[in-house]
Amino acid sequence: MDQKHIRNFCIVAHIDHGKSTLADRIIEKTGLLTEREMQEQVLDNMDIERERGITIKAQTVRTVYKAKDGQEYVFNLIDTPGHVDFNYEVSRSLAACDGAILVVDAAQGIEAQTLANVYLALDHDLEVFPVINKIDLPSAEPERVIEEIEDVIGLEAKDAPLISAKNGIGIEDVLERIVERIPAPSGDPDAPLKALIFDSLYDSYRGVIIFCRLMDGKVSKGTHIRMMATGATAEVVEVGTFGAGQFIPGEELSAGMVGYITASIKNVRDTAVGDTVTDDDDPCAEALPGYKKVQSMVYCGMYPADGAKYPDLRDALEKLQLNDASLNYEPETSVALGFGFRCGFLGLLHLEIVQERLEREYNLDLVTTAPGVIYHVWKTNGEMVELTNPTNMPDPSEIDYMEEPIVSAEIMLTSEYLGAIMGLCQERRGRQTGMEYIEANRVLLKYDLPLNEIIYDFFDALKSRSRGYASFDYELKGYEKSSLVKLDILINREEVDALSFIVHADSAYERGRKMCEKLKDEIPRHLFEIPIQAAVGGKIIARETVKAMRKDVLAKCYGGDITRKKKLLEKQKEGKKRMRQIGNVEIPQKAFMSVLKLDSE
Amino acid sequence: MLTPKQLNRIMQTIRDGFDMPAGIEISMECNPGTVNEDKLRSYMSLGINRLSIGLQSSDNNELKILGRIHDLADFEATFTSARRVGIKNLNVDIISAIPGQTPESYLNTLTYVVNHDPEHISAYSLIIEEGTKFHDLYAHDGSVSTSPSGSVGRPISAEERKKDDPTTVNINLHHSDFLSDRPPLPNEDDERRMYYDTRAVLAKAGYVRYEISNYSKPGYECRHNNVYWTGGNYIGAGLGASSYYMGYRYRNTADMASYLDMYSDGKGDLKHREFTHPTDKDSTLVSDRLSLIENERIHEDIQKLSVKDMMEEFMFLGLRRMDGISRKEFADKFSDPYDVIYGDITKKLAKEGLLESSGDRIRLTDRGIDVSNTVLANFLLD
Numbered sequence: 013m014d015q016k017h018i019r020n021f022c023i024v025a026h027i028d029h030g031k032s033t034l035a036d037r038i039i040e041k042t043g044l045l046t047e048r049e050m051q052e053q054v055l056d057n058m059d060i061e062r063e064r065g066i067t068i069k070a071q072t073v074r075t076v077y078k079a080k081d082g083q084e085y086v087f088n089l090i091d092t093p094g095h096v097d098f099n100y101e102v103s104r105s106l107a108a109c110d111g112a113i114l115v116v117d118a119a120q121g122i123e124a125q126t127l128a129n130v131y132l133a134l135d136h137d138l139e140v141f142p143v144i145n146k147i148d149l150p151s152a153e154p155e156r157v158i159e160e161i162e163d164v165i166g167l168e169a170k171d172a173p174l175i176s177a178k179n180g181i182g183i184e185d186v187l188e189r190i191v192e193r194i195p196a197p198s199g200d201p202d203a204p205l206k207a208l209i210f211d212s213l214y215d216s217y218r219g220v221i222i223f224c225r226l227m228d229g230k231v232s233k234g235t236h237i238r239m240m241a242t243g244a245t246a247e248v249v250e251v252g253t254f255g256a257g258q259f260i261p262g263e264e265l266s267a268g269m270v271g272y273i274t275a276s277i278k279n280v281r282d283t284a285v286g287d288t289v290t291d292d293d294d295p296c297a298e299a300l301p302g303y304k305k306v307q308s309m310v311y312c313g314m315y316p317a318d319g320a321k322y323p324d325l326r327d328a329l330e331k332l333q334l335n336d337a338s339l340n341y342e343p344e345t346s347v348a349l350g351f352g353f354r355c356g357f358l359g360l361l362h363l364e365i366v367q368e369r370l371e372r373e374y375n376l377d378l379v380t381t382a383p384g385v386i387y388h389v390w391k392t393n394g395e396m397v398e399l400t401n402p403t404n405m406p407d408p409s410e411i412d413y414m415e416e417p418i419v420s421a422e423i424m425l426t427s428e429y430l431g432a433i434m435g436l437c438q439e440r441r442g443r444q445t446g447m448e449y450i451e452a453n454r455v456l457l458k459y460d461l462p463l464n465e466i467i468y469d470f471f472d473a474l475k476s477r478s479r480g481y482a483s484f485d486y487e488l489k490g491y492e493k494s495s496l497v498k499l500d501i502l503i504n505r506e507e508v509d510a511l512s513f514i515v516h517a518d519s520a521y522e523r524g525r526k527m528c529e530k531l532k533d534e535i536p537r538h539l540f541e542i543p544i545q546a547a548v549g550g551k552i553i554a555r556e557t558v559k560a561m562r563k564d565v566l567a568k569c570y571g572g573d574i575t576r577k578k579k580l581l582e583k584q585k586e587g588k589k590r591m592r593q594i595g596n597v598e599i600p601q602k603a604f605m606s607v608l609k610l611d612s613e
Numbered sequence: 614m615l616t617p618k619q620l621n622r623i624m625q626t627i628r629d630g631f632d633m634p635a636g637i638e639i640s641m642e643c644n645p646g647t648v649n650e651d652k653l654r655s656y657m658s659l660g661i662n663r664l665s666i667g668l669q670s671s672d673n674n675e676l677k678i679l680g681r682i683h684d685l686a687d688f689e690a691t692f693t694s695a696r697r698v699g700i701k702n703l704n705v706d707i708i709s710a711i712p713g714q715t716p717e718s719y720l721n722t723l724t725y726v727v728n729h730d731p732e733h734i735s736a737y738s739l740i741i742e743e744g745t746k747f748h749d750l751y752a753h754d755g756s757v758s759t760s761p762s763g764s765v766g767r768p769i770s771a772e773e774r775k776k777d778d779p780t781t782v783n784i785n786l787h788h789s790d791f792l793s794d795r796p797p798l799p800n801e802d803d804e805r806r807m808y809y810d811t812r813a814v815l816a817k818a819g820y821v822r823y824e825i826s827n828y829s830k831p832g833y834e835c836r837h838n839n840v841y842w843t844g845g846n847y848i849g850a851g852l853g854a855s856s857y858y859m860g861y862r863y864r865n866t867a868d869m870a871s872y873l874d875m876y877s878d879g880k881g882d883l884k885h886r887e888f889t890h891p892t893d894k895d896s897t898l899v900s901d902r903l904s905l906i907e908n909e910r911i912h913e914d915i916q917k918l919s920v921k922d923m924m925e926e927f928m929f930l931g932l933r934r935m936d937g938i939s940r941k942e943f944a945d946k947f948s949d950p951y952d953v954i955y956g957d958i959t960k961k962l963a964k965e966g967l968l969e970s971s972g973d974r975i976r977l978t979d980r981g982i983d984v985s986n987t988v989l990a991n992f993l994l995d
Contacts, residue, residue: 539965539984562801563808564986567737567826569933571841572855574926575862575914581929584990 015201015268019194020088020225022105024133025115026123026483030145033177034115034186035073035089041183042075042087072211072223072270074253074260079191087190088254088270090210090225092129098358099487100304101211101338103132104286107302108210108225108270111139111194113186114167118144118152118174121160122450124424124483130165141193142172143186148179164450199267205229205237205291207265207273208300212283214334218249220277221259224289225270227300231291232264237275238292240299244282245292246275280337306338308356309417309488310363310383310467311400313344313510314370315352317377317590317601322351328374329353332366339366344401348510348594349379349604354401357383360467379592379601382513385463388415388491402512405498408549415491417463420445423474425482427453432477440465441516460489464514499524501531502545502552506595510604520548527607528556534603536587537561542597614647617655623850624659638663638702638836646687650694657698663835664695665704665735671725672718675711678796692729702833704733709807711739712751713796719807720814727818732833736811737826738804751798825933825982842930844923844946860923861906863915875911920947921994924954928992932985937976958991 025031072090079085092105106112112133116126133140142161144154154174161169173189175182199206211223231237235248252261253271265271277283284306288299316325329341340356357363363383370376387399390412399405421442425433427449437444437459446458461470466486474482497520501511511531515523524546531544535558546554569577591598615623627633640663641656648656653664666688670676673684695703705726709719726734741751799807812822820828827838840847849856853867866872906912918926924947931938940951947954959975962968967981967988981988 539967539987561984561987562805563738564984565738565740565825565982566986567740569825569841569930570838571847571849571857572853572864574841574855574857574930575916578925578929578993581986581990581993584986585993588990 015197015199017083018086018088018197018268019111019190020090020109020197020268020270021111021113021138021190021194022090022092022109022133023113023115024092024106024126024129024140025145026117026120026125026129029115029117029120029123029126030177031115032091034113034143034145034175034183035091037177037180037183038087038089038187039073039075040180041187042077072254074255074270077187077191080188081191085191088225090270098362099132100306100358101285102129103136103302104208104210106133106136106138107286107300108208109136109138110197111141111190113190114140114142114161114165115145115177116142116157116161118147118154118157119149121153121157121454122164122424124422124456124485127165127422127424127456128485130167139193139195140167141189142167142169143189144169144172144174145177147174148176148181160451197268199226199228201228201230201267203228203267204294204296205231205235205289206296206300207231207289209239209283209285209287209289211285212280212337214280215274218274218276220274220280220283222273222275222277222283222289223254223270224265224273226265226267228267228296229291230264230266231273231289236292237273237289238295239283239287240290240295241287241303241305242282242284244277246277248273248275250274280334284337306358308338308340308386309359309463310357310385311354312357312363312383313346313349313352313381313401314341314355314367315346315349315379315381315510317379319350321376324374325353325370325376325378328370328376329355331374332369336366338362346381346403346510348508348592348599349381352379356400360471377601379510379604381510381604382607383467384513385417385467387417387496387514390414399514402498402514403509405514413493414496416494416496418460418489418492419463419466419486420489421459421461421466421484421486423457423459423482423484424450425455425457425478427455429478429481430455430457433457433474433482436470436473436477437461440470461486462492462494462516463488497548499527500547501527502543502547503531503535503599504542504595504597505545506597507547508594508599511607521553524548524554528554530607531603532556532558534606535597535599538597540596614643614652617652617659620656620659620661633660640665640702640704640835640837642667643691644681645683645691648691648694650698653694653698653700657700662700663702663704664700665706665733666691666695667706668722668726669706669708670711670714670718671722672714675714675718678712679708692731702733703731704735704835705729705731706735706737709736709738709811710799710804712798714799714807716799716803716806716810720810723810723814727814733827733829733835734815734820735827736815738808739798741798751795823935825985839934842934844927844930858906860918861915862918863906863912866911866913872911923947924949925993928955929989932975932977932989932992935976937974939973940975941973954994955992962988962991 023031023034072088075087075089077085077087090105090108092102112130114126114130114133116122130140144157146152147154158169158172161167161172173182173185175186177183205226206228207224207226209222209224213221213223215221231248231251233248233250236245237248238245250261251263251265251271251273252259253265253269254260259272262271265273273289284303286303288296288303290296290299314325316322326343329339333339333341338358339362341353343351344354345351355363355366357366360383367378367380370378384400384402389397389399389406391397391406391410392412393410397404397406423433423437434444434457437457440461442459442461442465444457444459446456448456450456471484474484495517496514497517499513499515499520500507502508511527528544528546535542535544537558537560539561541560542558544556544558545552566577566580587600588598591600592604593599639660641661642665644667668688669679669681671685676684692703692705707722707726798804815822815828819830821831822828823834824838824842827835829835837847839845846858847856848858849865851865852869852872853865855864856862906915924943927943927946928938943951943954952959959968959970962981963970966978967984968975969978970976977985977988
């Protein structure tokens with residue numbers, strides 16, 4: 013097909029502003045699927061995505077639209093992940109597009125992710141046009157939102173389609189606008205192959221399926237392809253395009269097209285997002301810009317609740333990684349928890365998703381240690397150690413200084429919560445870098461925040477303190493010197509490695525105290541007294557005691573009680589099985605996780 | 614309470630079906646103030662020779678807190694009547710660790726009971742069980758430090774609550790004054806003191822503790838309770854009654870309508886049902902009996918005990934008794950030597966000071982009794 017009739021675009025929006033619904037409508041109106049075939053949201057086809065209402069893996073769909081000018085156009089709608097954890101994936105998806113539809117909620121207006129995403133799109137030189145969604149809501153204020161878009165983003169919005177994706181209002185407008193406003197691709201089909209990988213998927217029959225956008229050249233069955241960054245090579249088995257939820261094999265992909273390539277590749281790591289695919293026999297001169305090796309931002313230990321399930325956990329991680337190149341893991345051993353893995357994630361949401369998938373899809377019961385970030389430990393001998401597991405922290409005498417990752421954060425909120433949110437940022441060691449009034453009562457706050465202060469429960473705190481009226485986005489800024497210490501927890505005078513974590517020196521006491529209190533509640537009474545202590549550098553800074561059990565006896569046990577009493581004893585015995593033995597103390601699995609939620613009060 | 618006529622019918626039915634040797638223990642429970650001398654005399658003439666009276670406390674305030682409708686005067690009258698009509702074997706139930714109770718007031722109860730010189734005393738320490746209203750009231754203020762299931766500090770879901778049956782210690786909580794102004798549970802120190810005082814005071818008065826909560830004058834151990842703890846058969850008749858019979862444990866329905874339906878002849882009269890105890894020699898009867906247990910519509914939660922079940926019960930019921938269990942009896946009953954099944958755990962628990970063995974017998978130590986759930990859970994087999 014002539015490039016003139018191709019439109020490659022994506023939809024950008026703040027979460028819940030209706031991106032997926034609009035995508036569904038576009039697919040519907042272009043007649044590719046009947047209503048009956050439509051799943052509720054065609055693009056989000058993973059369970060977890062649906063439940064959380066967010067898109068984890070970018071997906072893409074090709075539809076055919078017959079425009080008012082009588083011509084048929086191929087629309088490649090590239091879905092982008094909707095969460096800050098997946099920023100890099102978003103940026104690669106954008107790079108595969110020529111334009112973007114900006115969806116803004118007619119009632120809520122611009123939110124933090126609206127800004128972040130639209131700037132990202134503009135950075136990629138995409139043609140962006142706004143669409144005002146949910147105009148049928150009673151609280152819709154399209155005029156105000158149009159003004160906001162023009163004032164804040166500087167996009168012309170006067171003629172923006174006013175739509176309701178949910179109720180199918182104004183969709184035709186959007187379709188025509190796509191044809192008019194999104195530029196057609198303009199690559200050279202005769203130049204050497206140059207294709208951008210914006211996603212990949214592992215299929216147990218076909219191996220890795222590369223999702224790509226061809227910038228130049230052609231690819232077809234038999235082409236010897238090479239991934240320019242990873243160096244992997246393979247022979248193409250099949251190429252094709254994306255139907256809704258299915259792969260449609262084709263003869264050839266050429267410049268301007270979006271499609272997939274299979275080549276019996278065994279590992280998604282060979283086909284990193286952002287990498288350039290070229291023809292090994294006729295390579296292009298240089299790769300596409302912007303490729304980054306995906307860096308894990310958040311680390312934690314994952315252990316099978318039942319030690320015997322270690323091989324199962326390993327297999328499950330292996331399988332997950334086939335599909336999720338941003339998941340890292342390596343084996344580690346904990347005195348308290350036995351054999352497990354130190355896993356690296358893009359962010360806390362990514363961590364939670366992986367954890368959930370392991371538990372749900374692989375039926376594993378997990379114990380997770382406190383998530384941490386990568387610290388830079390500069391030793392007195394000039395060497396720098398990247399620290400992902402607190403247990404590996406060098407002896408304080410060997411440490412010159414330490415650095416921690418800092419993010420620049422943007423928080424959009426209504427002004428009545430300004431005080432509360434500034435207070436929160438302050439508590440989290442934030443440094444204000446800016447504050448702008450977008451409107452009379454809407455403020456954009458800018459803060460530099462240590463990453464380790466936001467990976468626990470910052471989102472939750474933000475939500476509760478602003479009653480949901482604040483939105484948040486961040487990106488990694490860099491590393492800064494910081495006064496950090498390792499906080500150790502001793503239970504019955506034995507250090508429990510799985511409970512150690514790195515904390516800013518100023519909050520060590522507070523955290524240590526809270527940890528001890530929490531653990532005191534979580535650890536059942538034993539036949540003996542159990543001291544719980546928090547220590548920094550061998551010095552005890554907080555202590556609680558689990559008193560010895562004095563009475564655990566059934567007063568009555570007669571004929572009618574026996575079955576029930578036995579169940580009670582069985583429950584007690586079962587409870588023991590779910591505990592971890594540290595010395596002669598039994599610690600419930602959930603104690604390891606409950607300490608992650610210290611700030612809930 | 615049953616009228617003498619009703620009791621007579623029951624007793625007659627039992628006599629028709631079972632051998633009743635001379636000297637058999639026939640025990641009856643009553644709440645203070647529910648019987649008078651005439652009634653007691655009639656009961657006695659029908660064979661009742663042991664009476665158990667639920668005093669609970671000698672403090673009228675504490676009785677109120679427990680939701681009891683009797684007062685001390687009622688008890689006094691009932692006890693005196695029982696003695697006057699010549700009942701020679703009396704039990705009195707008391708409870709310690711009642712909300713608002715102090716070691717002093719409990720000591721008064723103990724002294725009061727001892728002065729009445731009953732042959733048998735059951736002394737229970739109040740346990741707030743999960744799934745009871747009492748638990749709901751006390752679980753949140755931290756005063757319930759230990760629950761019998763050992764799930765300390767664990768929030769209980771409504772789901773789990775439903776699964777647990779109501780408590781052992783029956784407490785009525787419909788008294789609104791109690792709900793609005795509930796006294797605190799005794800603290801742990803006081804609770805333990807009451808518990809230890811029980812033993813000391815009763816021992817001094819000549820009572821031998823033969824089970825965790827049961828004390829008697831020599832020769833007055835409750836025979837039917839001992840049946841439960843030594844794995845004997847028992848048959849429960851009536852609504853909701855439990856039985857352990859021929860290796861089966863089961864419970865009668867608690868639904869009055871279906872219960873009556875089972876035993877009614879359709880004309881408003883009860884059917885007369887034969888109930889003969891089969892002997893091992895009579896194998897046809899044995900199998901008939903088993904099928905009857907399994908097919909009886911009013912029987913619920915029918916459970917056939919496996920050898921493993923029986924071993925476990927042998928231990929966790931037997932160890933409730935102060936003289937514990939006998940290795941030899943275990944071996945005779947199960948044809949597995951005790952040490953093969955429980956040798957290791959016995960050694961471990963003995964080392965921790967929770968069990969002691971002397972000769973053939975193994976019993977809980979004082980400390981072992983205090984934390985007996987923890988100890989007994991060890992005897993459940995995988």
